[in-house]
Amino acid sequence: MVEKIASEWIAALQARGYRMSASLQVVVEVVATSPRVLSPIQAFDLARKKNTKIGLVTVYRTLEKLEEIGLIQRVHQPSGCQGFIAANAGHQHILICENCGLVEYFSGDRLDNLMHDVARESGYRISGHWLQLFGLCTQCQYEIQSSGH
Amino acid sequence: MVEKIASEWIAALQARGYRMSASLQVVVEVVATSPRVLSPIQAFDLARKKNTKIGLVTVYRTLEKLEEIGLIQRVHQPSGCQGFIAANAGHQHILICENCGLVEYFSGDRLDNLMHDVARESGYRISGHWLQLFGLCTQCQYEIQSSGH
DNA sequence: TTACTTGCAAACGTTTTGCACGATT
């Protein structure tokens, strides 16, 4: 299932005309299968465990391609904006664990009314929105509680 | 009115124990009175028009202080995350013009139900959220339309 | 065989730090 996602991403890249290589495959696997937000360097470190030859630049270029196709999205956090996570189509909003980066997706349908109201009141023509929630996943709640905080 | 905001910020900084200087005053004035998102360099350029001696580092350090006190907030945009805008207390959500950076504030009260639902469904303990809307302000809608786009 | 991709090194823009001087309290 998880491997299936990676192979679908590879197919999408090939359909876009990109050539296949071991390096690209490894980066795609790492990013496609991560349930957590990954920075370029984190993706690089994970990829290096599978392919020692890989360069950081290749990670950047692969992320660029994946974002261009819409398979990943950049994640902005108070701690920084280098993160990426799979862009789960149809679930454009995410909930991020501030401790471990684990991501949950949720629907933002209930925002439509709000956006409509704001557009009318402000006169702006609204073209997009970001909604992100931050918190602690169940696992991290437990661990942090257990360690005495 | 606009000068009042700046002097309130100055007072808040002094109450925090920070010393006053011409450089700091100029930066605070620039940032406090801007209706648009400002990057550090933009704030620096504006401040230099009022005080040629000012250094970019001072702008960074002043922004750091203002953010620490909660008078400004960082603005994340698809084009970058260097922007800052006044943090209008009680109106924590913003609508940004993608063309000129003009910011409108709006209330996000209607998000409470959504957040409660997501917390229950995910098991996360939610501690914060970001909601930003992007679009074109009325002025920029007009200008872009007039110029043939 | 052609042209895209890689990895390295260097360049780049932004942000931070070290430090001597000057200014505020």
Place this chain on the structure above:
DNA sequence: AATCGTGCAAAACGTTTGCAAGTAA
């Protein structure tokens, strides 16, 4: 008088670009 803030220069950081060599199509 003591300490904090400033401005400059240099360092650090993440990201992008130039290029020669390697590889996919």
